[in-house]
Amino acid sequence: MKPYFLLRAPIPxxxxxxxxxxxxxxxxxxxxxxxxxxVGNPQQETFFPTARIILQTSWxxxxxDHATILSDIYHSTYRVFAGFLLAAxxxxxxxxxxxxxxxxxxxxxxxxxxxxxxxxxALIPLxxxxxxxxxxxxxxxxxxxxxxxxxxxxADEIRRVGYDLIKVAHTLGAxxxxxxxKVLLRSALPGIFxxxxxxHGWAWTYLVVAELIATNEGLxxxxxxxxxxxxxxxxxxxxxxxxxxxxxxxxxxRAFNRYAFRWADTSKK
Amino acid sequence: xxLDIRDVxxxxxxxxxIIQALMSSNFTVDHNxxxxxxxxxxxxxxxxxxxxSGLEDASSGQVILDGDPITGPSPEIGMVFQxxxxxxxxxxxxxxxxxxxxxxxxxxxxxxxxxxRNIIHRAQKLLKLVGLENFSNAYPHELSGGMQQRLAIVRxxxxxxxxxxxxxxxxALDSQTxxxxxxxxxxxxxxxxxxxxxxxxxxxxxxxxxNRVMVFSQSPGRIIEEVRIPFGPTRDPALKLSEEFLAIKKxxxxxxxxxxxxxxSRKELLELISxxx
Ligand SMILES: Nc1ncnc2c1ncn2[C@@H]1O[C@H](COP(=O)(O)OP(=O)(O)OP(=O)(O)O)[C@@H](O)[C@H]1O
Ligand SMILES: [Mg+2]
Numbered sequence: 001m002k003p004y005f006l007l008r009a010p011i012p013x014x015x016x017x018x019x020x021x022x023x024x025x026x027x028x029x030x031x032x033x034x035x036x037x038x039v040g041n042p043q044q045e046t047f048f049p050t051a052r053i054i055l056q057t058s059w060x061x062x063x064x065d066h067a068t069i070l071s072d073i074y075h076s077t078y079r080v081f082a083g084f085l086l087a088a089x090x091x092x093x094x095x096x097x098x099x100x101x102x103x104x105x106x107x108x109x110x111x112x113x114x115x116x117x118x119x120x121x122a123l124i125p126l127x128x129x130x131x132x133x134x135x136x137x138x139x140x141x142x143x144x145x146x147x148x149x150x151x152x153x154x155a156d157e158i159r160r161v162g163y164d165l166i167k168v169a170h171t172l173g174a175x176x177x178x179x180x181x182k183v184l185l186r187s188a189l190p191g192i193f194x195x196x197x198x199x200h201g202w203a204w205t206y207l208v209v210a211e212l213i214a215t216n217e218g219l220x221x222x223x224x225x226x227x228x229x230x231x232x233x234x235x236x237x238x239x240x241x242x243x244x245x246x247x248x249x250x251x252x253x254r255a256f257n258r259y260a261f262r263w264a265d266t267s268k269k
Numbered sequence: 270x271x272l273d274i275r276d277v278x279x280x281x282x283x284x285x286x287i288i289q290a291l292m293s294s295n296f297t298v299d300h301n302x303x304x305x306x307x308x309x310x311x312x313x314x315x316x317x318x319x320x321x322s323g324l325e326d327a328s329s330g331q332v333i334l335d336g337d338p339i340t341g342p343s344p345e346i347g348m349v350f351q352x353x354x355x356x357x358x359x360x361x362x363x364x365x366x367x368x369x370x371x372x373x374x375x376x377x378x379x380x381x382x383x384x385x386r387n388i389i390h391r392a393q394k395l396l397k398l399v400g401l402e403n404f405s406n407a408y409p410h411e412l413s414g415g416m417q418q419r420l421a422i423v424r425x426x427x428x429x430x431x432x433x434x435x436x437x438x439x440x441a442l443d444s445q446t447x448x449x450x451x452x453x454x455x456x457x458x459x460x461x462x463x464x465x466x467x468x469x470x471x472x473x474x475x476x477x478x479x480n481r482v483m484v485f486s487q488s489p490g491r492i493i494e495e496v497r498i499p500f501g502p503t504r505d506p507a508l509k510l511s512e513e514f515l516a517i518k519k520x521x522x523x524x525x526x527x528x529x530x531x532x533x534s535r536k537e538l539l540e541l542i543s544x545x546x
Contacts, residue, residue, distance in 0.1 A: 170323075173344030174371050
């Protein structure tokens with residue numbers, strides 16, 4: 001038996017790529033098979049347009065109407081980053097405090113846990129009432145969706161830092177503030193960046209919800225508009241754009257993590 | 270340097286019970302003493318060390334360093350733990366110099382002028398002495414266990430603490446590495462004229478390193494005897510086989526075991542064996 005089937009056995013890079021491509025090829029083949037079979041069946045044909053039609057429509061839209069696509073991407077990305085960065089800048093410091101001081105956790109945790117369980121779409125009417133229908137309610141919706149989980153994840157990452165490191169830093173003469181910045185935060189940084197990466201993914205989910213609030217531009221609302229006219233090929237194209245955007249940003253996060261936190265490479269331990 | 274342990278005792282109060290971890294203890298530590306705490310598990314050795322370091326409060330009594338009572342951790346009292354206390358995000362060199370970036374505003378006593386520069390200078394010298402200078406840019410996870418402990422010792426000593434506390438620092442190492450590091454700390458304590466308080470379970474280690482051994486006993490944890498080790502400051506590994514060494518070892522073992530009842534039912538097990546044969 002190849003060692004690839006042993007628990008947690010490392011696999012060569014070639015195999016990583018092969019498996020990735022294989023899963024892609026399998027899924028695409030399945031879709032092609034499904035859509036080709038649907039040809040002639042009027043009901044299915046609409047919902048499973050063939051690959052050729054999807055590519056043709058996409059190409060047509062890219063060449064003739066790329067201004068719309070770019071503007072949608074711009075508006076959506078802007079909302080995601082405005083909401084997400086706002087959440088990150090506030091959640092990280094407060095999360096560090098919560099992880100470091102139980103008194104801070106006791107103060108913030110109940111609210112964070114409570115709001116985390118309110119489904120974000122349920123807040124839309126409230127947000128429209130407070131912020132109107134401009135960009136604010138959309139950005140704040142993404143903010144609320146990501147802030148509270150991020151807060152709790154950051155606090156957990158700080159709590160995960162071994163107490164021994166705190167003790168040894170104390171005996172080296174570090175003050176509480178120095179331990180917070182030079183030990184707790186530094187030690188938890190890879191975990192915090194991973195939490196940011198995951199919450200950034202959720203921000204894209206909340207984007208689609210946020211764009212339900214009166215708007216004309218954005219990837220999410222555009223898909224709704226296409227759906228109204230059952231324009232499946234265009235929906236497919238926009239889904240691919242959303243997926244690729246998310247994947248690219250995720251990969252950037254990961255690359256940054258690998259580069260900045262080489263010391264945290266646990267595979268060598 | 271003079272360290273006074275005066276009537277120090279500790280009891281832990283938890284929801285279920287009260288544990289008298291350490292009965293009132295008294296002794297004085299002089300400059301360049303190498304004091305070893307020897308005793309069975311759970312007799313309060315770590316507790317006493319933590320109190321001296323300022324990491325834990327005593328239930329009664331005081332620890333007095335050069336006339337000032339210890340009220341919290343300070344750079345004047347360094348500590349080396351059993352394992353996993355290096356900062357994994359810092360290189361070997363950065364770990365060794367960690368204290369240089371600390372302001373130590375709240376520190377008691379007179380801090381030397383130009384402290385950061387001195388720490389950096391000392392760290393470099395010590396890294397060389399313990400044979401780590403070629404690994405200056407490596408990360409802790411690239412080091413063996415023995416090298417990691419050497420680095421932990423360097424990091425503590427670079428601060429030039431008045432006292433170095435070591436809680437089973439070699440407990441997780443294999444016996445060969447262990448002997449190597451025993452030799453190293455023994456020589457370092459002579460070269461650097463440091464004062465050490467060292468916890469171990471290993472009687473050989475205690476005799477080889479100490480000039481004074483504090484023998485602890487269990488439940489309640491207390492110091493039952495102080496044994497002076499008559500060998501000079503620098504020692505040779507061959508000493509461990511000498512008759513004088515073995516005589517002290519026998520004496521210490523008897524002291525440790527005198528009021529010790531096994532924590533398992535030895536008698537019943539023996540009976541079971543005799544029945545089954
Ligand atoms: N934080 C704590 N809360 C409650 N009890 C404690 C605490 N720390 C230690 N104890 C108890 O105090 C006693 C002494 O513990 P200590 O760790 O000092 O022993 P030790 O001599 O260092 O043992 P070992 O050799 O196994 O490290 C033990 O009975 C232990 O259960
Ligand atoms: Mg202990």
